[in-house]
Amino acid sequence: MTEHIKIGAVPPRRHYIADGAQRAFAYPFPIFASEDMQVHLDAALQTGGYTVSGSGQTAGGTVTFDQPPDEGVQITLLRRLPYERVTDFLESGALPARSLNDEYDYLTACVQQLADDALTALHYAPTDLPASSLLPGRAARANQLLAFDGGGNPTVTPAVDSEGLSSFVGPGAGAVRRSIRDKLADVASVKDFGAVGDGIADDTLAIQAALTAATAVFVPPGIYRVTATLPVGYGQSFHGSGAGSIIRADGNDFPVILLPDSYASLHHLRIEQGMVGIKLTGRDGPCVQNAVHDIVVWDTATGVVLDGGDNPDRPCYWNNFARVLVVRHTLHGVHLVRTGAGDTPNANKFHCVRVYSLGVPSTGSGFYVQHGRFNNAFVDCEANLSTTAHTCFRIGPDTDKNLLINLYTESVGGVPNVYLEAGSQETSITNLFSASGGPAIWDQSGGQFTAYNAGYPAKNYLKPTRVTDLTVEAMRYETRFVDPVAGGVVVPDMTRSVHLVSAFNGPVEFRLPAPGNAEGRALTIKKMDLSGNAVTVTDASGSGPDGRPFPLGSRYDFVTVVSNGASWWITAAHMLPGNAGFFEGGALFEPDLSRTFYLVSAYGGATEVRLPSPSAMLAIGRTVTIKKSDVSANAVTVTQSGGGGPDGEAIVLSEKGHAVTALSNGAAWHILARNP
Incomplete structure (x- = not known):
């Protein structure tokens, strides 16, 4: 200064x-x-x-x-x-x-x-007559009201008359008389401890004092600003009158309400802001059998967290949530996690829990079971998220036997509905209505889940699935009718199994995708029109099934093909095109019967065509035609393995155009047609 x-x-x-x-x-x-x-x-x-x-x-x-x-x-x-x-001042020093x-x-x-x-203190006026300012002794003034006697000196008076202190009797037979003081002490109000509830005053200490003093604590309607976590301990009840009882965090670095022990009840409150709205973890003891219901959590980073914590002797088990709404979260709606060496949150039950972004961008999941083994159940729950979310419902790698029943998942974007991470085990999904544009079930677990009526519009994506005993009473094939305006190339989107194709307006090329993109898929293509235009089945490699384009020329011609990941293969067809073979330049020809018609040239010398034994597996039921194709004098003789030939004799084809058609019935080759 x-x-x-x-x-x-x-x-x-x-x-x-x-x-x-x-x-x-x-x-x-x-x-x-x-x-x-x-x-x-x-x-x-x-x-x-x-x-x-x-x-x-x-x-x-x-x-x-x-x-x-x-x-x-x-x-x-x-x-x-x-x-x-x-x-x-120093002795004898300067002043x-x-x-x-x-x-x-x-x-x-x-x-x-x-x-x-x-x-600011009570005091006598300067003009007042002298009076005593001495209070009665401690014992005399205990549980009494301060009063003044006829001389204006301090004295005491009873707070309530004795009858009034014992005047409450509950309605109904068997009710006993109780003091009003005891009756009012059944449930403590946070306002009894100085909470204001105006949204301005810091009510943290007042609410913490109420939770320290009473087992059941009531929050009247109001906005209670808090700057630190409110712990609800063993067996306590902390409740309000509904959404009008608001606990609002002033700061985003702490959980608003903490349930660190067992058997607590939290209900009929609205919780706003903060890092986490409600956190359950075994801090003071095992965190089990807590009940959270009729709660609204608004504008938090994460709405609800169940944390297995550090101590496996203090697990987070068997907690119950019902009618909980998490709104405008920025990370996760509900998060099950283990942040230390404790056990995963197990056997917790969620019923009618809704997570709703309400337009606020979030980067996490509506429900995220990051860690959770054995029977966490989510029934009638909903996740309705923004387009920035990771997943509506996410099952992490450290999970086993989680149950999802009658879920509703929605986003206006391509957010996955249910995401199963690698490592998750035996997730069960029943009645999933997947209204998000992403996959109904995005499985990275390798098929470690079961699903029933799960997904919309595609009900199930089961991916790798092994069925060892299957009884099917009805099988339905998804069918699409294809009628191009001017013919041309048609590329199927692989969402249907049967394609009915019309080439009435021009020839159609039905181009299958690359076989590597459709492994295990089977398609049936059938021509439906009377025109002379063909439907030709090809694939993206430029060839087609069995390595060549397959034409469907007549009405009702069809072909069924399947991909093994390397090629498309024909498994059935209404009428296969003629399949001819040609042999020239040898004294002996033993056909493998992969063709139905063989042209044989004996120009270089006499030729024997030796059919396999009629009892051979490749011969039974087969029909084959052998025809001489050259103008030489050399004969083509048709025999069979073991001697003889069709109808018991060797058949000699001596002139060009001579032919024989034979059928094996498993016992002998029989001639169906012969020229001459």
């Missing part, structure tokens, strides 16, 4: 009412240092969020807030000095006027502070 301050007759207190815009507020009394200034918003002492200028100035200075206080908030600026002396002035200034300021405090 350039010169000592002067302590004038100015009260060390100043009040303002905020208008919502003003940030700077003057104080007209001097302070020695900025630490001497106390700042209150309403009744809440502030520890930051403002700066103090003008310390050491007789005329005072200014308190400037980082953000304007809300309109209507009372601002109190108060000089508060510690009652202490930390300096001494400079500056030092004496500073000491007297400080003492005068302390006296002003005492006088200001006395103004």
Whole structure:
């Protein structure tokens, strides 16, 4: 200080009412240092969020807030000095006027502070007649009200008459008389402990005090601002009157409500903001059999967290959730996780739990069972998410036997409905209505799940599935009618098994996808029109099934093909095109009967065509035609293995165009036609 301050007759207190815009507020009394200034918003002492200028100035200075206080908030600026002396004058030392002035200034300021405090206390008027200010003794005034006798001296009086203290009787037969005090103590209100519920005052300590003092704590309608976690302990009940009882976090770095033990009940509340709305973990004991119902969680990062924690002896099991709504979360709606060496959250039950983004972007999942083994059940639950979400319902790698029944999943984008991560085991999904544009079930588990009536519009994506005993009463094939306006190329989208194709408006090329993209898929293509235009079945490689284009020329011609991942193969057809073979240049030809018609040239010398034994597997039921194709005098002789030939004789074809058609019935080759 350039010169000592002067302590004038100015009260060390100043009040303002905020208008919502003003940030700077003057104080007209001097302070020695900025630490001497106390700042209150309403009744809440502030520890930051403002700066103090003008310390050491007789005329005072200014308190400037980082953000304007809300309109209507009372601002109190108060000089508060510690009652202490930390300096001494040295024996026989100098007594400079500056030092004496500073000491007297400080003492005068302390006296002003005492006088200001006395103004807020009850006291006698200066003109009052002398009276006693001595209170009755401790024992005499216990459970009594302060009163004054006829002389105006302090005395006591009963708080309530004795009859009134025992005057409550419940309705109905068998009710007993109780004191009103005991009746009112059945449920404590947070307002009994000083909570305000105006959304401005910090009600953290008041609510924590209520939870410390009472087993059942009620939250009346109001907005209760909290700046730290509210723990609801073993066997406690913490409840409100519905969505009008609001617990609002001031800060995003803490869980709003914590259930650290067992048998607690949390219900009929609205929880807003904070890192986590409700967290369950075995901090004080096993976190089991807690009940959370009729709760709304709004504007949190994650709505509900169940954490297996660090201690396997304090698991997070058998907790029950019903009618819980999580709205406008930014990460996860419901998250089951193990953050330490504890057990995974197991056997927890969720019924009618809804997670709704309501347009707020989220980066996580509606429900995320990151860790959870053995019978976590989600029944009649819903995840309705923004397009930025990861998944509506996500089952992580450390999971086993989780149950999902009658789920509703939705997003306006391509968010996956149910995502099964690699490592998840035996997830069961029943009645999934998947209204998101992503896959109904995105399986990375390798088929480690079962699904029934799961997905929309495609009910099930089972991927790798092994069926060892299957009884099918009815099999339905998805069918599509294809009628191009001008013929041309048709590329199927593989969502149907049967394609009925019309080539009435022009020839059609039905182009199958690459076989590697359709492994295991079977398609049936059938021509439906009377025109002379063909439907030709090809594939993306440029060939077709069995390595060649397959034409469907007549009405009702069809072909069924299947891909093994390397090629498309024909498994059935209405009428295969003629399949001829040609042999030339040998004395002996033994056909493998892969053809139905063989042209044989004996131009280079006489040729024997030796059919296989009629009992051979490749011969039974086969029909084959052998025809001489050359003009030479050399004969083509048709025999059979073991001797003889069709109808018991070797058949000689001596002229060009001579032919024989034979059929094996398994016992012999029989001639069906012969020329000559």
